[in-house]
Amino acid sequence: MRRIPFFLSMKGCPSRCVYCDQREITGAEPPSPRDVAETIFTRSRGISSGEGQETPSPEPFEVCFFGGSFTCLPRPLLREYLQSFRKAPPGSLLRFSTHPRCLDDASLLEELETYPISAAELGAASLDARVLIASHRNHDGETVLSGIEKLRARNMPVGVQLMLGLPEQDLSSALEDLRRLAVLPDSRQLPLRLYPCLVLAGTELERRFHQGRYEPLSVEDAAIQGGRWFLLAKKLEFPVLRIGLQETVSLRNSVVAGPYHPALGELVRGSALALELAETTPRGPWVVPAAQRSLLTGHGGWGIRLLSRITGAEPVEVLRLLFWTGEEKNQRRSDSSKSMPGNKGNGPHGAKVDNEERKVP
Numbered sequence: 167m168r169r170i171p172f173f174l175s176m177k178g179c180p181s182r183c184v185y186c187d188q189r190e191i192t193g194a195e196p197p198s199p200r201d202v203a204e205t206i207f208t209r210s211r212g213i214s215s216g217e218g219q220e221t222p223s224p225e226p227f228e229v230c231f232f233g234g235s236f237t238c239l240p241r242p243l244l245r246e247y248l249q250s251f252r253k254a255p256p257g258s259l260l261r262f263s264t265h266p267r268c269l270d271d272a273s274l275l276e277e278l279e280t281y282p283i284s285a286a287e288l289g290a291a292s293l294d295a296r297v298l299i300a301s302h303r304n305h306d307g308e309t310v311l312s313g314i315e316k317l318r319a320r321n322m323p324v325g326v327q328l329m330l331g332l333p334e335q336d337l338s339s340a341l342e343d344l345r346r347l348a349v350l351p352d353s354r355q356l357p358l359r360l361y362p363c364l365v366l367a368g369t370e371l372e373r374r375f376h377q378g379r380y381e382p383l384s385v386e387d388a389a390i391q392g393g394r395w396f397l398l399a400k401k402l403e404f405p406v407l408r409i410g411l412q413e414t415v416s417l418r419n420s421v422v423a424g425p426y427h428p429a430l431g432e433l434v435r436g437s438a439l440a441l442e443l444a445e446t447t448p449r450g451p452w453v454v455p456a457a458q459r460s461l462l463t464g465h466g467g468w469g470i471r472l473l474s475r476i477t478g479a480e481p482v483e484v485l486r487l488l489f490w491t492g493e494e495k496n497q498r499r500s501d502s503s504k505s506m507p508g509n510k511g512n513g514p515h516g517a518k519v520d521n522e523e524r525k526v527p
């Protein structure tokens with residue numbers, strides 16, 4: 167289904183989180199309900215016949231309201247946005263993100279329940295009281311858990327957005343968030359998104375950063391912590407929809423510090439794979455589906471270098487102990503060596519890489 171995202175840039179938010187500047191992240195002013203209705207109408211018109219006739223598109227959309235706190239909006243304004251959704255073709259679905267604090271009003275949930283909701287995404291950030299206070303989130307972990315239950319009681323599919331690298335947050339706190347969510351029934355029906363905490367210009371976090379009161383994660387730390395987080399999420403059977411922020415020019419220009427990387431999700435998945443391999447077979451050999459090759463060899467051979475660091479084996483030795491299954495016949499291994507930093511067709515540290523296809527032991 168095609169998706170039309172609208173970014174409501176902090177509209178309705180009950181407080182300003184210390185790291186947030188949605189206007190910078192999205193690079194746009196929030197659209198009014200009228201703007202939303204016009205966009206939906208335009209996108210629904212379909213292709214002109216060339217005789218001034220336009221065939222309405224029968225194809226439904228998923229209309230998404232992100233970047234703000236949808237259920238915290240004043241009720242008349244919320245209704246206007248909901249009305250604009252009605253301009254979408256039949257079969258269209260509604261997705262929104264919101265703040266956990268704004269799910270107490272039973273009549274509001276009753277009203278929302280009448281819409282075809284594909285997902286209500288709860289911007290939780292964390293469930294740890296210390297982290298939430300330090301981030302000016304204005305809610306606690308219990309509010310997140312009860313919010314999920316309230317939405318589920320209305321048959322609305324729920325997703326949760328969590329963060330990594332927040333003030334006062336460490337890896338064990340981020341992992342504990344997952345364990346607390348896993349206490350709720352059916353983790354498989356609770357998709358997650360994980361965002362890195364970045365220092366953006368003009369935020370409270372930027373002030374703290376310059377005063378030496380906040381130390382952001384490096385890209386490398388975020389990739390490794392994210393890898394551990396991803397492994398636990400997998401073990402607890404949460405679907406992980408996204409890791410990392412959507413890259414925009416506006417975001418790139420406003421990042422002052424922190425783990426900003428356009429492929430952070432890939433780095434995290436590469437870390438998770440390296441950590442898993444080292445845990446299950448500390449000395450190798452490692453048999454990996456060829457479809458996952460780029461997780462280890464991409465981005466300068468990040469996964470291979472991490473596996474090398476954890477196991478103590480030289481990168482060239484790690485490469486020797488890796489066996490890819492399901493790859494095409496005659497597929498060469500030189501792509502892995504090319505992606506290692508400083509190599510041009512040779513293996514790590516300039517060692518020649520064996521390009522012969524090898525048999526799995």
Ligand code: SF4
Pocket residue numbers: 175176179180181182183186187188233234235265289
């Ligand atoms: S609730 Fe979300 S959109 Fe609103 S200020 Fe906090 S992080 Fe930003």
